[in-house]
Amino acid sequence: MTAALLAVGSAGHAEDSLEALRVLTERPALLLRLDAFIRRESWYSTGRPAPSLTETDPVALALAASHADGRVRERVVRRMLSRPHPEMMPFLVLRTSDWVRQVRESACAGLAVLLHENPLSATAATVRTALLVNRRRRGAFAHGQLRASLLAESGTALSGRLLTAPEPMVRRFVLDTATHRLGLRDLAVLAESDPDRQVRARAAEAAARQAVWTDQVELLRRLARSRHAEVRITALTGLMRTGSPKDVVPFLDDSSALVRALAREAARRTGTDSPAYYRAAVQAAEPQVGAIGGLAETGSRSDGPLLTPLLDNPAPQVRVHALRALRSLDAVSVPRVTVLLRDGSTAVVKEAAVTLAPSATQLPADLLWDMLADPQRPAVRRAGYRLLNRRDRLTALRAALLVSGDPHPRLAARGKTDATTQIRALAPNPWRTRPVPSLDAGPAEAAELLALAEQRRTEITEGVVQLLRDVVRLVSGSR
CATH class of the missing domain: 1.25.40 (Serine Threonine Protein Phosphatase 5, Tetratricopeptide repeat)
Structure with a gap:
């Protein structure tokens, strides 16, 4: 990057150099990393002569401001102040937090004078750099000076300019500092x-x-x-x-x-009467989701019959909020919600699975295994897995092993993590003080699990499969 910047500067066109600096300072975090990189490189390049500070090359001047030699940085700061450019302000802000006192004091004094004489020289990049530098041990000066410029009598024009900056952090800074500079109508538009x-x-x-x-x-x-x-x-x-x-x-x-x-x-x-309002609103032809939420916040379990018909509403968001309201009021009808596990909306399927999670053991196991094998919809497989995972340990482990090979990467990653965690929890270890949980599986069921794990050895690793072998051996030996 430094080579590319210097190539622009060596071409001899000052406008091109300033444009290159404008592009660089649009990313202050990158500017801070570049500052540390140049300092480190120039520190180890002891045989390299100090850079020449030419007036026609703003890029070289800006990069020299990060030189490891404090005397070089001090000369650069003086040169920046003798021919100030708005594009150079972020580099000057960096030096206000310099660890060398002479460099720091020169930069702070110069920044204060520049902002006093021409507050509009503070660009959005200057503010963003100051906000980042403010996190440093000696970095508070530039931040405070910019605040003073906004609060001064001449700060109205600066506030207006900075509020048009594309970076949200700059606009937040202005509003936190100088809202009194803005009229009521301008604030309303914002x-x-x-x-x-x-x-x-x-x-x-x-x-x-x-x-x-x-x-x-x-x-x-x-x-x-x-x-x-x-x-x-x-x-x-x-x-x-x-x-x-x-x-x-x-x-x-x-x-x-x-x-x-x-x-x-x-x-x-x-x-x-708010509850009465909500009860009437949820029975409208097109109920608002806010009314459903309001009834959940103010109603009782007896309002369940008003919410249950909304599970047939054609709008997915209405069905989602109806499920949340029923869950909040503890008025869930398990058979009625079970139908929604294969709803056409992914959001409804997810919400139905969350709603039925406490009642997972009441659901037909065949339905959940069929959902886990759904060839088309990852949302249905994810819902089936969520509910199978709430059943007994044997079922949860089998489901995790199956899901670890799922074509959907996030679902497969979750199955792999769950299977690995469960197998390690079941495996005996001499250093473990707590009793090892029981798999509660017969020899045939344990052998089926091991066979499934062998098929998933690529996903869950050979070491985890070996731990399951040890568990199965214990199960077979205890029968």
């Missing part, structure tokens, strides 16, 4: 449209706080309609604080559990 969840949450909190102080209920209602739950909960909390609980009650069937909890408090204040 809360509604930013792709980063944490940025949206920070912007929504700041916007809701300002809206509450200035009694702008309409803006809170607008944010409450956001498709992002973290924005809705903040806006609805603001509506509660402004004394508008009636605006929060319609969110009783929201998809977010936190929003539903807040809406139920608003319903309590306005005299609305």
Whole structure:
């Protein structure tokens, strides 16, 4: 990499050199690794002369800032400060955490002056580098100086520029530092449209706080309609604080559990019966998943008959949430849920297996073995394995050995791990103080297990197969 960078710089085109530095500083973590690499290489290359610090080669200047010789680094810092470029700022930030006091003090003083004279010289790459350097022992200066620049009277333009940076960590830094620089409308736009969840949450909190102080209920209602739950909960909390609980009650069937909890408090204040609302909502032609979740949170086992018909709903998400609600209310009908183990939706199959796990011993063994052998759907095989694994030790080990050869890599890896763990737990060891669990298998069953393990020797290794041989020998000798 260093050779490629130097090749760009040696071409003599300053703009190309600066563009190369811009590309490099877009990845500050790589910049820190490059800094350590150059220092190590230059330390061991004792016969190599110190780099010449030419004014026409920004790349060579930037790389020389990582030289092992502190006197070289100090001269580089002075040269950077004499002809400052925004592309060089991240390299200057690195030197503010330098282990040599003279280099560090020169870089810190220069950075403070540059940011005071021209705050816009702090690019997004400068902020990202400062955030990484801040984790170092002496790395707090650049972070603090950037905060001071944002908080200064001239920090509005810098805040606006950094909020357009593509890196979420830069936008979070601005919002954590200088939300007072942003207007209420700008914060609302960020809360509604930013792709980063944490940025949206920070912007929504700041916007809701300002809206509450200035009694702008309409803006809170607008944010409450956001498709992002973290924005809705903040806006609805603001509506509660402004004394508008009636605006929060319609969110009783929201998809977010936190929003539903807040809406139920608003319903309590306005005299609305939340459980009755949920019972009516789940019987609608197209029930909302939030209503199903709300009934699970407020209902009782007696509400099971209202939820069971939803297992036939054509929407997979409705069936999934109905299963979760039945499990939460301890109102599971084992025969009714068993049908869903071969549902057309992978999510429903998985949820049905989770729901039936406590009742695995009540399920027909033939059904579960058939699921484990399903030739088409890994989700069905995974569900069958989950339930077989909840039965007796012999069944669990046989299922694990079968699954270790599954064509689906993740399922095969799980079977291999489970089979290896179970066999090692069964194998006798002289150093083991706890009693070895019993396989509870007859000679014929034990021999079948060993034959299956022999077929899977590639997956579970020969050593594990030998441990199973020892277990089978003990079983055969005890009969």
